[in-house]
Amino acid sequence: MNPTIRSISLDTPAAIVDAAKMQRNIVRMQRRMDGLAVRLRPHVKTSKCPPIVERQLAAGASGITVSTLAEAEAFHVRGIADILYAVSIVPAKVNRALQLVQRGCRLKLLTDGPVIARELCEVARTRDITPEIWIEVDVDGHRGGLPPDSPQLLETARAIADGHGRLGGVLAHAGSSYGLRDWPALQALAEQERARCVHAAEKLRAEGFDCPGVSVGSTPTALAAKSLPGVTEVRAGVYVFFDLVMVNVGVCTIDDIALSVLATVIGHQQSTGWAIVDAGWMALSRDRGTQKQQTDFGYGAVCDADGHVEDGLIVAEANQEHAMVRDLRADGASLVQRLPVGAQVRILPNHACATGAQHATYHVLAANGSVAAWPRFNGW
Amino acid sequence: MNPTIRSISLDTPAAIVDAAKMQRNIVRMQRRMDGLAVRLRPHVKTSKCPPIVERQLAAGASGITVSTLAEAEAFHVRGIADILYAVSIVPAKVNRALQLVQRGCRLKLLTDGPVIARELCEVARTRDITPEIWIEVDVDGHRGGLPPDSPQLLETARAIADGHGRLGGVLAHAGSSYGLRDWPALQALAEQERARCVHAAEKLRAEGFDCPGVSVGSTPTALAAKSLPGVTEVRAGVYVFFDLVMVNVGVCTIDDIALSVLATVIGHQQSTGWAIVDAGWMALSRDRGTQKQQTDFGYGAVCDADGHVEDGLIVAEANQEHAMVRDLRADGASLVQRLPVGAQVRILPNHACATGAQHATYHVLAANGSVAAWPRFNGW
Numbered sequence: 001m002n003p004t005i006r007s008i009s010l011d012t013p014a015a016i017v018d019a020a021k022m023q024r025n026i027v028r029m030q031r032r033m034d035g036l037a038v039r040l041r042p043h044v045k046t047s048k049c050p051p052i053v054e055r056q057l058a059a060g061a062s063g064i065t066v067s068t069l070a071e072a073e074a075f076h077v078r079g080i081a082d083i084l085y086a087v088s089i090v091p092a093k094v095n096r097a098l099q100l101v102q103r104g105c106r107l108k109l110l111t112d113g114p115v116i117a118r119e120l121c122e123v124a125r126t127r128d129i130t131p132e133i134w135i136e137v138d139v140d141g142h143r144g145g146l147p148p149d150s151p152q153l154l155e156t157a158r159a160i161a162d163g164h165g166r167l168g169g170v171l172a173h174a175g176s177s178y179g180l181r182d183w184p185a186l187q188a189l190a191e192q193e194r195a196r197c198v199h200a201a202e203k204l205r206a207e208g209f210d211c212p213g214v215s216v217g218s219t220p221t222a223l224a225a226k227s228l229p230g231v232t233e234v235r236a237g238v239y240v241f242f243d244l245v246m247v248n249v250g251v252c253t254i255d256d257i258a259l260s261v262l263a264t265v266i267g268h269q270q271s272t273g274w275a276i277v278d279a280g281w282m283a284l285s286r287d288r289g290t291q292k293q294q295t296d297f298g299y300g301a302v303c304d305a306d307g308h309v310e311d312g313l314i315v316a317e318a319n320q321e322h323a324m325v326r327d328l329r330a331d332g333a334s335l336v337q338r339l340p341v342g343a344q345v346r347i348l349p350n351h352a353c354a355t356g357a358q359h360a361t362y363h364v365l366a367a368n369g370s371v372a373a374w375p376r377f378n379g380w
Numbered sequence: 381m382n383p384t385i386r387s388i389s390l391d392t393p394a395a396i397v398d399a400a401k402m403q404r405n406i407v408r409m410q411r412r413m414d415g416l417a418v419r420l421r422p423h424v425k426t427s428k429c430p431p432i433v434e435r436q437l438a439a440g441a442s443g444i445t446v447s448t449l450a451e452a453e454a455f456h457v458r459g460i461a462d463i464l465y466a467v468s469i470v471p472a473k474v475n476r477a478l479q480l481v482q483r484g485c486r487l488k489l490l491t492d493g494p495v496i497a498r499e500l501c502e503v504a505r506t507r508d509i510t511p512e513i514w515i516e517v518d519v520d521g522h523r524g525g526l527p528p529d530s531p532q533l534l535e536t537a538r539a540i541a542d543g544h545g546r547l548g549g550v551l552a553h554a555g556s557s558y559g560l561r562d563w564p565a566l567q568a569l570a571e572q573e574r575a576r577c578v579h580a581a582e583k584l585r586a587e588g589f590d591c592p593g594v595s596v597g598s599t600p601t602a603l604a605a606k607s608l609p610g611v612t613e614v615r616a617g618v619y620v621f622f623d624l625v626m627v628n629v630g631v632c633t634i635d636d637i638a639l640s641v642l643a644t645v646i647g648h649q650q651s652t653g654w655a656i657v658d659a660g661w662m663a664l665s666r667d668r669g670t671q672k673q674q675t676d677f678g679y680g681a682v683c684d685a686d687g688h689v690e691d692g693l694i695v696a697e698a699n700q701e702h703a704m705v706r707d708l709r710a711d712g713a714s715l716v717q718r719l720p721v722g723a724q725v726r727i728l729p730n731h732a733c734a735t736g737a738q739h740a741t742y743h744v745l746a747a748n749g750s751v752a753a754w755p756r757f758n759g760w
Contacts, residue, residue, distance in 0.1 A: 011760055012472070045700055067662075067701040087658065087701050088646040091722050092392070112647055116721060136647075143702055144647040144656050175699065266468040267492055267516075267524040276524050278467065282447075282758070286666035286734055319555065320425055320733055321447040321467050322523055341496055342471050353700055354666055357738075360759055378662070379740055380391055 010371070012264040013283035015359035016346060017374070018307060019366050021258035022240060023055065029222065029239045030059040036228045041065050041084060041215065043237030046353045049362055049376040050078050052240060063106075065235045068380050069096050076105045084108040084215070086171065086235065088136060088144060089116065094123045101129050108168050112136040112145050113152060114159040121163025132168040133160050134213065135204075139196040140189065142175040148200040157209045169213020169232065170204070172197040177220035181250055181294055186224035193221050198230035223251045241352035244301060248293035254301065254309055259356060260346035262305070262363075263323070265339045273334035274316065275325040279347055281318040285354035299323060300347040300355075307346050315347055323347075390751070392644040393663035395739035396726060397754070398687060399746050401638035402620060403435065409602065409619045410439040416608045421445050421464060421595065423617030426733045429742055429756040430458050432620060443486075445615045448760050449476050456485045464488040464595070466551065466615065468516060468524060469496065474503045481509050488548050492516040492525050493532060494539040501543025512548040513540050514593065515584075519576040520569065522555040528580035537589045549593020549612070550584070552577040557600035561630055561674055566604035573601050578610035603631045621732035624681060628673035634681065634689055639736060640726035642685070642743075643703070645719045653714035654696065655705040659727055661698040665734035679703060680727040680735075687726050695727055703727075 033040040039062035044053050048071060053064060063082030066072045072083050081104060089097060089109045100107050109131055111117050117133060124131050135156050138145035146153050160167050174193035180186050193216045204211040216228070217235035219242075228234070238245075241259040242252040263279035281299065290297045302313035302325055312329035325345070327333055339345065349355035356362070362374045413420040419442035424433050428451060433444060443462030446452045452463050461484060469477060469489045480487050489511055491497050497513060504511050515536050518525035526533050540547045554573035560566050573596045584591040596608070597615035599622075608614070618625075621639040622632040643659035661679065670677045682693035682705055692709035705725070707713055719725065729735035736742070742754045 009472075011476075013760060088656070090644050090646050090658070092389075092644060096391075113721070138650065141649075141651045143699065143704075144649060147650060150650070264470050264472060266470050269521075269524060270518065270527060270530070271521045276468070278470070281667075281734065282737060283760075286668070286731075287661075288666070288668065319523065324523070341493070351666075354661065357662060358758075378738075380393060380663075 010262060010363055012262050012344065013279035014262045015356065015362050016260050016262050017241070017362045017364045018258045019364050021256060022052070025239055025242055025256060025258060026056055026059045029236060030061065032223065033234055034060065036225065038228050038231050039233040041233045041235050042240065043067070043086070043235050044071060044075065046237040046240055047356060047376060048378065049374050050075070051374045053080070056240065062233065065237070069093060069100070070377070070379050072100055072105065072107060074377060076100060076103065081106050084134070084235070086110055088112055089120060091116070091119050094120055098124060098127055098129050098131065101131055102127070106132070108132045108134050110134050110136050110171060111156065114155040117156050117159035117165065118163055121160065121165045125164035130164055130166050133165045134168045134171045134215070137170050137172045137197050137200045139172040139193045140174050140176040143173065145172065148196045148203065153200055153203060154207055157204050157207070161209060167209055167211055169211055169215060170197055170200045171215040173235070174216070174218050174221045177218045178245060178249060180220065181248060183224065183250060186220050186250070187226055190221035190225035194225065194228055194231055201230065219246060220249050220251050238352050241356070243352040244297045244348055244350045245289040245293065248290055248295055254348065257348045259352045260303065260307060260348050261300070261355065262344060262346050265341050265343045265345070267341060268334065268336050269324060272326070273332055273336070275335040275339040277323050277325055277345060278321060280321040280323050282320050283358055284315065284318060284323065284347060284349065285351065285358050287349070287351040287354035289350040297350060300349055303346040303348060305344040305346060310345070390642060390743055392642050392724065393659035394642045395736065395742050396640050396642050397621070397742045397744045398638045399744050401636060402432070405619055405622055405636060405638060406436055406439045409616060410441065412603065413614055414440065416605065418608050418611050419613040421613045421615050422620065423447070423466070423615050424451060424455065426617040426620055427736060427756060428758065429754050430455070431754045433460070436620065442613065445617070449473060449480070450757070450759050452480055452485065452487060454757060456480060456483065461486050464514070464615070466490055466553070468492055469500060471496070471499050474500055478504060478507055478509050478511065481511055482507070486512070488512045488514050490514050490516050490551060491536065494535040497536050497539035497545065498543055501540065501545045505544035510544055510546050513545045514548045514551045514595070517550050517552045517577050517580045519552040519573045520554050520556040523553065525552065528576050528583065533580060533583060534587055537584050537587070541589060547589055547591055549591055549595060550577055550580045551595040553615070554596070554598050554601045557598045558625060558629060560600065561628060563604065563630060566600050566630070567606055570601035570605035574605065574608055574611055581610065599626060600629050600631050618732050621736070623732040624677045624728055624730045625669040625673065628670055628675055634728065637728045639732045640683065640687060640728050641680070641735065642724060642726050645721050645723045645725070647721060648714065648716050649704060652706070653712055653716070655715040655719040657703050657705055657725060658701060660701040660703050662700050663738055664695065664698055664703065664727060664729065665731065665738050667729070667731040667734035669730040677730060680729055683726040683728060685724040685726060690725070
């Protein structure tokens, strides 16, 4: 049973985290990684919330993954030293990154080419630092990285070895997993991600390079992988909350989604019968990640204030501080009775990372109905 | 000539405001409203930045429009008393709103029905406050409000008059203007917005109600209106920055856009030749407002670091902290030479309100090349 929120006075819109669902998600992923005998390095870009990350570490995670230096700095100050910065480093950010290393952070930097590797090593030499550098490998043509058979892979490793760096390993992210929707395809992509990344590591080792780490992951491939021989760690982020995109991909149910936006009905559109709520795109984000998936949830799926899904209700349109709730099963039927002015609803997000980013505070709802305010941060 | 940014050291991604373009936009709208003999009440939800709003007031604006009580509170503390809260008030927010009135804010509240008007007046009576209440009128079936001929219009005015309220006027927003693209259609919608809202005011006056204010507006209708007899004030927001949606609507040129996101090239996608920059949807927003317009700019149009448009370059895809820049005119051609790693670009937004909201600071670039950091805020 979902904990109730009816008696709690919160200004709307507000980001709500169901603590029990989140903990279940954390434990599920950690157990899976334990079973596959790999470390889990959660991507904290999803929550950017120290108490949530503490729970992931308490459950058994090894270090964290970050998407910005601001995250690395914020979590290092809070005592986390093992941090992977999973975005290619550029010269303008090297000084700031190396300052973190000088302060004792075991920061892992990422590159996908010899030119930047050399520049990074040169700056490190002047500071007498030996930074740990990982090489990004492209496993699905989705974003950046070097193909495992690229001559640049060896060249980059050589630039690190000849320079003032230390090769930490190879890293891949099968981002195209978000576009899949059936289990065999997910399992095949997980195996492709694993095999190509391990292949890159083996190519480097065959040339005499020490390549200790093999890091792969995305929430869908992490949950689909049958076995992960050769992999040392898995990165995943959105699993901590899950969302409607992940429901469509097939790796969670709608009941697993731990993040929602509490909203109040402020009116009705007379011509359509739609209800208008006070959570527009400023509270929900403009993310339309389910638009091309099998079920398009508009700007989100609508639940009652206790978090039970209201079948057929979605957020059909969003302005900055207004959103329009539509009944897909009885279009044209008025929602005036079902959702009167003042009624509260909770809206499940398309993409939890994007929706969370619109809020400075998570209101964390415990099973006993109590609510705690947990801060999150943004910025670079 | 655009002021240069090359010599300025800013961590990327960063929101840049071209001060001269912004001032030109402010003056253009103010002169237009002066010429039409109506007051301009800028919607500050676009910038949420006190120094920018000060410039709008200095140019001649009369009061401000807000989309949240947090905006009303933040601007009232800074000395602005004439504030219209242009979102339907709900019972849960009445106390907070009336506290502002008690602190001396001339806050105008909005409703579109007699039930809430009565509830609002009841609470006001217990506090011995006579709140100024406006009635929302629907002029294009786009969002909320009462049709001008609805019997509820008179009923709502009566609830205010019989209760402890004071009718401030009627308000309309022709939000469907964002979907138009030619001048005759915009002019027709501006006239429809004006005529229907004035009609509502006249209906109220014919029944003996004092209805002093007639407030209409959206940036496109404000710029298209030929004349505004009967209107007392116009609300508009996005004109202060303009954006690619407004370019497609036809009310500005791409050179008028005052807001951009400075980004650094961090790599290239080998399979497509696309450049990867460090401004993902966290910096650009997920807004895809140009998707259904005549020119789809993806997640934004790409300029060089000085703000000159790079013809054919758009942001084709966006992840949280990565975005992919594609050359529409020579697809498959590598951008490695044109945009090497470390190069900086500026990305023009689809929707300035949404992109601004992703940043805590605007870096305001003056004509002499100096940069000032102006804070903005979010939240409710």
